[in-house]
Amino acid sequence: MVDTSTLHTGLFIGGQWRSSKETFTTRNPSTGQPLAELASADAYDVDAAVAAATEAFNGEWGRMAPSNKGLLLNTLANLVERDCDRLAELESADMGRPLGQSTAMMIPNLVSTLRYYAGWADKINGDYIANDGYMGATTHAYTRRDPLGVVAAIVPWNAPLMILGWKLAPALACGNTIIVKPAEDASLSILRFAELVTEAGFPAGTVNVLTGVGKVAGEALSLHPGIKKISFTGSTAVGRTILRDSASNFKRTALELGGKAPQIIFDDADLSAAIHGCAMGLFANQGEVCAAGTRIFAHRSVFDAVVDGMKHAAEAQVLGDPFDSATTMGPLVNEKHRDRVVGFITQGKSEGAEVITGGSAPDRAGFFVQPTVMSGHNDMSLARQEIFGPVGIIVPFDTDDEAVALANDNEYGLSATIWTSSVSRAHLISAQIDAGAIAVNGWSPLAPQLPWGGVKASGIGRELGYEGILSYTEPKTITIIL
Numbered sequence: 190m191v192d193t194s195t196l197h198t199g200l201f202i203g204g205q206w207r208s209s210k211e212t213f214t215t216r217n218p219s220t221g222q223p224l225a226e227l228a229s230a231d232a233y234d235v236d237a238a239v240a241a242a243t244e245a246f247n248g249e250w251g252r253m254a255p256s257n258k259g260l261l262l263n264t265l266a267n268l269v270e271r272d273c274d275r276l277a278e279l280e281s282a283d284m285g286r287p288l289g290q291s292t293a294m295m296i297p298n299l300v301s302t303l304r305y306y307a308g309w310a311d312k313i314n315g316d317y318i319a320n321d322g323y324m325g326a327t328t329h330a331y332t333r334r335d336p337l338g339v340v341a342a343i344v345p346w347n348a349p350l351m352i353l354g355w356k357l358a359p360a361l362a363c364g365n366t367i368i369v370k371p372a373e374d375a376s377l378s379i380l381r382f383a384e385l386v387t388e389a390g391f392p393a394g395t396v397n398v399l400t401g402v403g404k405v406a407g408e409a410l411s412l413h414p415g416i417k418k419i420s421f422t423g424s425t426a427v428g429r430t431i432l433r434d435s436a437s438n439f440k441r442t443a444l445e446l447g448g449k450a451p452q453i454i455f456d457d458a459d460l461s462a463a464i465h466g467c468a469m470g471l472f473a474n475q476g477e478v479c480a481a482g483t484r485i486f487a488h489r490s491v492f493d494a495v496v497d498g499m500k501h502a503a504e505a506q507v508l509g510d511p512f513d514s515a516t517t518m519g520p521l522v523n524e525k526h527r528d529r530v531v532g533f534i535t536q537g538k539s540e541g542a543e544v545i546t547g548g549s550a551p552d553r554a555g556f557f558v559q560p561t562v563m564s565g566h567n568d569m570s571l572a573r574q575e576i577f578g579p580v581g582i583i584v585p586f587d588t589d590d591e592a593v594a595l596a597n598d599n600e601y602g603l604s605a606t607i608w609t610s611s612v613s614r615a616h617l618i619s620a621q622i623d624a625g626a627i628a629v630n631g632w633s634p635l636a637p638q639l640p641w642g643g644v645k646a647s648g649i650g651r652e653l654g655y656e657g658i659l660s661y662t663e664p665k666t667i668t669i670i671l
């Protein structure tokens with residue numbers, strides 16, 4: 190059992206830990222037992238956080254030299270690296286991911302994102318702009334890239350610290366201050382991160398953390414006139430609400446929403462690599478991944494081999510306690526979500542999908558679902574809706590055009606994977622897929638340098654890379670008539 194007794198569980202506002210009127214209980218998804226009692230921010234707490242973040246923006250943080258901002262981000266990265274085990278332990282206990290995946294992938298991703306953007310902090314430039322002059326006079330025109338002000342990050346439960354880093358690191362590198370709203374089901378690692386923000390020496394109010402309920406704290410952030418941008422990662426339904434609420438003061442929004450990623454296996458693919466990669470894309474993080482490759486389109490000539498390979502890969506998964514080193518797949522985040530995922534499997538069966546392996550929730554404590562592979566066609570609900578669990582469907586195709594049409598026939602467009610040994614096919618098919626990120630011969634590479642985000646119902650905007658810098662700055666054009 191992870192020890193949460195030494196963790197601050199209040200609201201982190203203006204560098205202080207405060208209590209709230211209401212609290213809520215988080216549960217351990219492996220056992221269903223209570224894990225921690227957390228503060229639940231209301232609209233007044235949001236006002237206080239906006240006031241603290243505004244004061245920091247207009248004060249010490251706003252005046253700090255860009256290179257010193259970079260130094261603080263690097264210091265924070267070092268502290269996260271030092272505390273990797275503790276942060277991983279809190280996050281895995283909270284949301285169910287095997288501890289080894291948190292330690293080896295999630296926390297290191299946060300460290301590299303902080304370091305990548307630390308390097309940007311003193312390299313954010315505008316442009317000199319040549320132009321035709323003004324009423325016969327010569328002009329000197331240029332742009333500045335100014336910070337936006339106070340921004341808010343609303344974070345999901347499936348990868349709390351990693352996704353927080355994608356928002357917080359570029360926001361701070363550009364000189365903004367930030368208010369973070371973790372998800373109800375996974376706040377603990379972010380609370381520990383807030384303690385590290387203080388230890389690193391950030392001025393009070395630069396980073397604020399409000400645990401709480403989406404409909405209360407999240408909505409108050411989206412509606413608040415003092416916030417200039419909401420960066421949201423979460424469901425498409427909540428993304429729509431945030432877009433509407435943000436219209437109140439024309440906030441910028443970055444919406445990283447759901448996905449239903451295709452993985453296309455062509456007849457010239459390295460089949461063993463493709464099956465290994467598809468299994469990773471389906472089962473990593475219990476399938477609770479926006480980029481999960483849940484629609485596997487296999488060329489008819491390799492369909493039977495893919496079905497067989499995926500069956501073996503699913504049956505090789507070890508379901509269990511995230512803290513047991515033999516476990517490769519933990520529980521889903523909560524009971525409601527477990528029941529929702531099982532509901533999709535039941536609906537798939539009733540629509541005629543064939544169960545290749547898995548297909549139910551095991552009879553044990555905790556919110557587990559068997560790794561499940563089914564076969565069927567692209568019109569089944571299994572292939573249309575985001576399930577966000579370890580459930581995939583395999584569908585055969587005959588031609589390249591059919592594979593592209595199947596891949597694009599979905600409301601989402603976050604990411605896709607193509608498995609082929611043909612360089613020409615890799616480029617030609619990549620260009621035709623409607624998605625924000627395409628991987629060839631590997632599932633969903635993530636690096637701070639690579640822009641990430643979707644099209645269609647998968648959202649608006651890009652995080653990471655230089656796109657991240659552009660998205661947290663306001664260009665201002667200055668024209669001097671000489």
Ligand code: NAD
Nearest residue numbers: 344345346371372403407408423424427445446447448479
């Ligand atoms: P969710 O939309 O239920 O919640 C996400 C966050 O929004 C939480 O912090 C929640 O408290 C908050 N929220 C809820 N209602 C709100 C409201 N009315 N106003 C403001 N905030 C509100 O999503 P989730 O269940 O936590 O996460 C799963 C979803 O996230 C999946 O759809 C998944 O695809 C998506 N996701 C997308 C990406 C990406 O990069 N595109 C990455 C990870 C997860």
